[in-house]
Amino acid sequence: MKVLKFGGTSVANAKNIELVKDIVSKSTSKTAVVVSAFGGVTDLLLEAAQLASIHQKSYKDVFLKIEERHINTIKELIPVTNQSKVLSKVKTELNILETLLEGAFFIGEITPKLSDKIVSYGELLSSYIISEYFIAQGLNTAYKDSRELIKTNANYGKAAIKNFNETNSLIKNFFNSTESKITVLGGFIASSTQGDSTTLGRGGSDYTASIIAAAIDAENLEIWTDVSGMFTANPRIVKQAKAIANISYEEAMELSHFGAKVLYPPTIQPVLAKGISIAIKNTFNPESQGTIITKNLDKNGRTVRGISHIENISLLSLEGSGMVGIPGISKRFFEVLSVAQISIVLITQASSEHSICVGISADDVTTAEAAINSEFEYEISLRKIKPVLVENDLAIIALVGDHMKNHQGLSGKMFSTLGKNNVNIRVIAQGSSERNISAVIDKCDVKKALNALHEKFFEENTKQLNLFIMGVGNVGSKLLHQIKQQKKYLKDNLKLNIRVVGISNSRTMFFDEDGISLKNWETQLASGDKADKEKFFSKVNELNYRNSIFIDNTASDVVSRTYADYLRNSISVVTCNKIACSSEYDNYSKLKYLAQKYNAPFLFETNVGAGLPIIDTLKHLIASGDKILKIQAVLSGSLNFVFNNFSSSTTFHDIVKEAQEEGYTEPDPKIDLSGIDVARKILILARESGYKLDIDEITNKPFLPKESLATTNNEDFFASLIKNEDSFQDMFNESDKKDCKLKYVAQFENGKASVGLQHIPKGHDFYNLEGSDNIVLFFTERYPNQPMIIKGAGAGADVTASGIFADIIRIGNF
Template sequence: MKVLKFGGTSVANAENIVKVGHIIKEESIKNPVTVIVSALHGVTDQLIQAAESASRNDANYLSIVKELEEKHLKLVRELIPVLEQSSLLSFVKKQFNTIEDLCNGIYALEEFTGRIKDKITSYGEFLSSNIIAARLKSEGLDVIWMDAAGYVITNSNFTNAKVDFEATEKNLEDFFQKNQHRVVIAPGFVASDKKGNPTTLGRGGSDYTASIIAAAADAEELQIWTDVSGMMTADPRLVSAAKPIPQISYAEAMELSHFGAKVLYPPTLQPVMAKKISLRIKNTFDPEAAGTLVGNHLEKPDAEQQEFAVGISNMSRIALLTLEGSGMIGIPGISAKLFQCLSNESINVILITQSSSEHSITLAISEKDTANAQHAIHSSFEDDLRLGKVEPVIIETGLAIVALVGENMKSRSGVSAKMFGCLGNNGINIRAIAQGSSEKNISIVISEADIKKAVNVLHEEFFESAIKQVHLYLCGTGNVGKKLIGQIYAQNDYLKENLLMNLRIAGVCNSRKMLFSEKGISEHELSQLHENGQEASAGTFAAEIVSRNLRNSVLVDVTASSEVPEIYEELLKKSVNIVACNKIAASSSLEHYRQLKLTARNHSCRFFFETNVGAGLPVIGTINDLMRSGDKILSIQAVLSGTLNFVFNHYDGTRTFSETVAQAQAEGYTEPDPRLDLAGTDVARKILILAREAGYALEFDDIENESFLPEECMQGNVEDFYRTLSKYESHFKTLLDNAKNSGNILKYVAEFRDGKAKVGLHHIAPESDLFHLYGKDNIVIFKTLRYSDQPLVIKGAGAGAEVTASGVFADIVRSV
């Protein structure tokens, strides 16, 4: 015989019950079956709502009862042939008359006790099981209805009764020895005490009923039919990539169900586990799916081929209670006293952790029990509190538990390190940790706000095909931003296949608008940013990133804005990696620069800005590698402005200096205001950044800037600037002629030597490494302890949207 249990969603309406009927019919052809059913979906809650309304003298209970009656009558009319409906319709009306009478009594007495609650709620299963039995009989099945309440005996602890297994098993054994019918239909959840009073087995009690019956009847298998295809590796409402677990041990299933896997009510496992009866979880709406098989002697792959864990479970609305004090050290019985006072209040302790000094004990309980727990502890430890031996209990709320479960974890080293490492890298703070000696479960307490992020991070680390999901937040949609977006879309398939990384643009903003999508913004949606985006600022963009709290997040700043760098520190503190093309942060005050790097280090994230100098050239990365390997930078000589190099390579006297600068701007080499390039400010920032990365403490004001622009050029707007350039053409022509006359060319050079830096226009002789530098190329020449006689030279395109975007792209890949 097999025992099949169908939950509330499986019997929610006539259509679903027809599906259930097909499953029962198919199974009964092969084996005799006992079928346990829940109340119709939502009925138990509505019965409680009606009774509670009545207890408050709210006459609305009558309309609730009437609505429930109509729901069940409609179901009978939809499921039962017309000629067979009469007796069942009368039966349903009679039951609702009784329910209304009970509510009338509650209304009159203004009292709703646990005993009455059990009596009223038992009608949900009583009605659904009778209707389903009648439906199956109408289809010609050999069916008998069994009143489970008369066979499952409990104590009188109403609403959550404890089963008397000895009496229950005797009753059920007698029934099944005499039963000759192919199909038995019974209500779940309901029972009775020794006096015959209705009791219930608690929420999820229908699963428990099915397990009790399966154990008593020595069933071949217990099947729990629900609306998902088995136990999942994580809650699918939180993790879109969650997948069914094919098979799992009783112990693993117990751990997962205890810590919140809703598909299985924890007590369900105990009766079948004792009899070594396999349990299978199946999907009513996809009966061909294999589901999850639960048992102790399942065929599993070799230990080395098994996954570290079988699933991740989570519980919300958790509170931590901490009792601490010097008077607890070395005193026996403290823990017993603490747990006893909570037990007396029927408060369930979910998780326990204790410091090795015995100075404190921390417990996790349901948040709803916090006030009762605090009162119970303070009452029990009243004398110790007065004498100062213990401190008042510390309460923390707004927490959640996440548990990583798997028997195979005990035979693998590094599981905890892997778990805590991936959480730490995503800025998820762990408030408490518990791990049993069996090593089947590692449980952590975290902020409830981090629960979705934590479960996704762990699922990605332990259960997905090693493809890391990266969420990008892009600031800037100008030339570099557009090129970067194009590169991301073009290269993502390669990254998935070769680097096991999936880049998803989860947010984008410009100076006016911003747009977000956790699933990723498409190219078409990006093109509609101006029309469909919401009003943006750097602050609101950062706030949205923080509130979304997605794993593996990266802010990519490809602006020249002074506002965007102001959000870096806030995001770094939330473990959001920063990739910046923007030079303002790294060239800001030395204190702020150091603080940003320290914040990134303290929060296990990355702050990369390779493209601050040399666009896509590996300049900063090379300095970092030299420093990490023990070398020391002695001097730097560089041409760091693609704009200025372009200008002086093209200014030959046949055209005016103004025309040459205009060409550079037209071809996208300059900032919108070319003075930022020509004044040397940009180059000064770059040499400052290189010196700082080389370990030298410099401020921007320490950079000596030998400007070649007349002071008047810096006044007015951009149009005024071009007019002034034309006015001073003779000045620029003189600079050019002086260089030519000595056989040299002009280059704008940045230098760092002996702890000092300067930038300015130089005459470059043909034998110099800087002479053969064309177009928009940059060059950086390092002299170090190791590269003293023959310097280290980095040379290549140092400007242009395409190469800058590629440098940013490389930083993104490195950052995660």
Template sequence: KLGGTSVKTLENIKKVISIVKDINTRVPCIVVVSALGGLTDLLHKTASHAASADPKYLKGYREIEKRHHEVLKKLLPQKKHKGILNKISDLVNELEDLLKGIFMVKELSPKSLDYILSFGEQLSSLLIYEAFIYSGINIKLINAIECIKTDNDHGNIKVDFAKTNKLLRKAITQEHRSYLMGGFISSSENGDITTLGRGGSDYTASIVAAALHASELQIWTDVRGVLTADPVMVEKAFPIERLSYEEAMELSHFGAKVIYPPTIQPVLNQKIPIKIKNTFEPSARGTLISMDSSIGDKPITGISSIKDMALITVKGSGLVGVLGMAKRIFGTLAKHNININLISQASSEHSISIALSPGQAEKAKAEFDKDFNLEIRAGLINAIEVEYNLAIIAIVGKNMRHTPGISGKLFNSLGRNGINIIAIAQGSSELNISVVIKNDDLKKALNVIHEDYFLSQTKVLNIFLAGLGIVGKTLFDQINSQKKALLKNYGIDLRLIGLANSKNMAIEENGINAFPKVKLSRKNAQFNVGRFVDKMIGLNYRNSIFVDCSAHDAVAKEYEKVLERSISVVTPNKLAASGPFDKYLQLKNLAQKRNVKYLFETNVGAGLPVLSTLNDLLRSGDRITNIEAVLSGSLNFIFNTISDKVSFYDAVNMACEKGFAEPDPRIDLSCMDVARKILILSREAGDNVEINDVKINSFLPDSCKKTASINDFMQKLKKEHIFFEKVRMDAESDNKHLRVVASYNKGDISVSLKQVSSDHPFYNMEGSDNIVLFKTKRYSDQPLVIKGSGAGPEVTAAGVFADIIRISNI
């Protein structure tokens, strides 16, 4: 069978001639052709225009005629045109007369529509036959209308296989090596033209293959076979090498468009294998459908989906334990020819949910309202509910049978990404698990499931980065320099989707790979954190991570909204974790509720594993009794740098230049930054404390405590040279070092500048080092010590990066 795309253009027709020639040299074959690509839709549209008395039908009619004339002119030499043109004209004139009649009576019956649609295959089979003959292929054209017999129920026909098989065996003999016929078209007992439904050319080929006991049915199309998922939705979908008939039927029923669902039954009865091949890659393996189960150890074979569905629910106490209620429900549907796609009923019998097309749902609701009117009025059945804009996803595979954990993994994959399951269905055959979700979540869900079942060695993380100061820019560079290695060695595919600084933002749905290309200039959208977050939520990408490298409270206030939509948050921004305790706890609980992560390791100690170590201690049953720490890399750098040659003012400037200090150095020098860090440690240790509970013993002179601006502060700092020099000299005279120490001891929390002697762990600290001493129930005699660089863009960005990677391992 040659699909519409396979015969859409002259180039494509030349390809199929080559394919058929190759097959014909090896074995006799019967070729079934579809209408030229897009022609069936054009015929349908033209008929609709005619039925609406719209003169546009003439334009459609002329386009149909023109397309076939153009293909003929390019396909065959001039001397061959006359006889074929006459045949084409006869068919086109017949079509024109039919359309004129419909235009005049303003009515398009199912019978007339079948007649009109049949011209696509009648015309294409004529053209392709002549091209084959001219190319030297020994082939005979037979009329499918005379051979495929059906009943007279236009739009819903049933094939009469007994008569059809007899006629096909009579028409196809060994007189010719090969035969060609149009697909899709057939006729009833009284000779009326009928059609086998959209995609019916597959069905024609299957009927012919079964009637003649063919060795194989080949379907040539524009894809590489049956794919693991819809390639429009899932870019990493790949061909399935082998499928069982059962698996193919399940996938085709739930939306896999490569094969028309009724196609499988005729060849299944004869155990004739089906091979799906690509016209444009004839050497590719394609997909083989046979009695054999799918090969390999994958738990599922493929994922299928149908969008734009509706779910109608009948529920109420009147259903519980009442015999015959299900029969009445399905009897109503059957009586009115309402087709359903999925049924879900809980063991309580309190409700039955049925998925179907929106048009069918409206019809079903109207009929249920009539048939169950008494029960609804009596309150035994609730008002019939219909929910629209839904999609069905089905995972299919024979390997699911007797394999525990398949549904658990499916539900976990969806739940982890905030995708709500509205209804579930699974038969005892364990061949198919189907879920109903919102249309808006379909692409995200398909990618999540496909990634977890077929690409478990690879995980995509979609990053939205707010804050492009020195830490944010460093993180961007670290991600881009490490992307290839992460994908190759660890299967982590990092994609930077959104970037934002304080003025502008840029979002690239396929990922941002180079910072210079995204200068966040005036042409980019003006930054608004709410709009940036809304865009991220609207994209609805799986495994999304919101990374906040800003120091803004406005950004931190968005965390709740982000977590609520099942998007993880990673941040070095301390404002949320050190804000009101209730808010801190709410964010942690919300992350747990939504099965995502809220990670702020870099709030304390930059890239040092301080919070993770603390949490590991607590999870293992230990209890924190005391914490003593030097938590400001910038202050440690400043007090390590001051000397008789380097003033306090100069040391502060150096810390700012190296990126150790906050953008506003007053936060560091006021010890507020340290206070926030010890507050966060205290909370993580289990205490309900607020920032006001931290006793800050400021080392700043009074003149520096209240300043109008950063510049004003720095000028006053410079004027207090004598004050700071005295502080330095006092420590040096006793051979001690100055350290800003944060302490936590049984609820008592403080921050002070201290002189430490040479026997203290804090004495030998260099540069911007941080150090944390944990005394616990287990580490009571000798504290657990964490020490290392605790400031600077490189280590802070690396800590944020580590949190991002940690999420990939969930």
């Protein structure tokens, strides 16, 4: 004989119930079918009861919804010739339900006993209607009221079996005597020894099915729901979660206890004793394998089988010097919670006996706090014990697996993963069986924590990076193209899954929590909300994704001032915007400190030399113990392009205009030609070398006329270049007479830095520097005479984008 249980979503409407009939009709064995209330009806019944108890006549509107759901379902399922009897029975029961609600309205309260009576109508009506539908479809079916078989105590709301021998005997006798192939019963409902309706707790239909399966020694128990088995994590939160094919009773019990809602925790106990397997199946995908719960004989299975969580947890902490060495404190603490019928989810106690901490449902915290403070009122008055400390808005996450015991490093891997994502752990608990490692965290961090842990333990070391990009113009668009092009390669070869979640330009911003399609991001961005830097940050922070990276492709001072907010929230920052790192030293230092404190990398390789690994090389030199003695460099690709192409046969204006059109200069080319851009770059290199320096300490020898430097817009600036062409030609001729080339050089030595135009003779490392290339010479204690040289393209959208991309990959490999 088999037992099949169908949950609320499986019987939510006529269409779904037809699917249930198809599944049941395929059973070749004698079958007990346990059903929940129609999806959502239990909540409606509770809502109606609550409204009635506070004298809200709107309970009648809710009752009408309940009535309409059942009447319409009958009309959709049952042939017209069979409807009269069914409608008559259901309307009679609905009349009784309406009377019970009226009673609650008139007395102005809802007792637990009355609540159970009212709520029981969900399963009573659904099971009767479904049994009549099966009969109308020609299935050999009988209906049985579960209250006649399952006997409990009078703990209304979450009743317990009072005498299993009696319940088992009633179930056996019934199924031995029935000749029907299929029996439909309502789950969740039972009755006390006095005959009053009781319920087994929310989710209790699973428990009903398990009790019946154990009593009749069923072949197996099938739990049919809306997902294909138990998953490695909640698939609604962790998109990469996978169904678990086989799992042990103990593992399933731990996962269900810690929030895996696919199975009600007490369900396992009755069938475990009999060794009856449980299959978790999907009503809407019956061919899917699902999950089989049985004795776990696989000694070589995955160490961690699942990750689960419970939300809405509060911590209660009792502490004080008066607890140390005093017998009975723990007993009194737990006893007072037991008397108040408060279930403890998690316990931890300091070895010094100075404190006891428990996790409970947030719904019980007010009652628990009052009860504990009352119990220890005397000790609190003497200040030997502090009033109980309450912490709210928490959640518990748990790693579960039979093979976790004695497996070295699991706890460390779990906690280091959470730490890297700045998930603060309040409390840790691990049982001696080591089948479960639990941690209490802030509720707002649950999604990030689950995804980070799932990535670590189940995704073959594939790391997901969530990108939020501000600035999608020349550089930004190239970056998006490169990400699209390399996405598959990075996933296959570097185990990096890069997902762009948010983008913004100066006009609009757009977010897609599942990842923006890089095929048509321009269209999506155009349809986005109005751009707002504060709202952009708020959205990134609200999403709270693991491995989040903010990318700044702008030249905006305002955007650079937001970096600290991102870093404080453990969001990494990658930028080609030089303003932050060349701002006042205290701000630069603060950003570096925040990056270290909150484990959020702050990378800005493209601040100097676009895609060239200049800063990265410098960091490695410093980290390995070398010391920078001198830096000489040509750091402006735009200026190198200008002076490589400027001659007596060209005009300075035309060459600068060409550099701007080629994308070598900033949008405002005066930033490049004034030397401020190069000054920022040498400042950044000096700071990364370990020197405290500010921009106003750098000697800048401008070559532009004062008139050009004083302009406030590009039109006036270019006009001034035309006007002063003779001075630019004089500059060129002077260099040409010396058989030199003009190069704009940055230098740092003995703690001092300077930038300016120089005549570079033949034979110098800078002389043959072509196009828009950059070159840096590092003179160090290890390279005192022959410097370390880094040379290559130092300007252009493509190489800048590739430098940003390289920083993103560096973060992925941290």
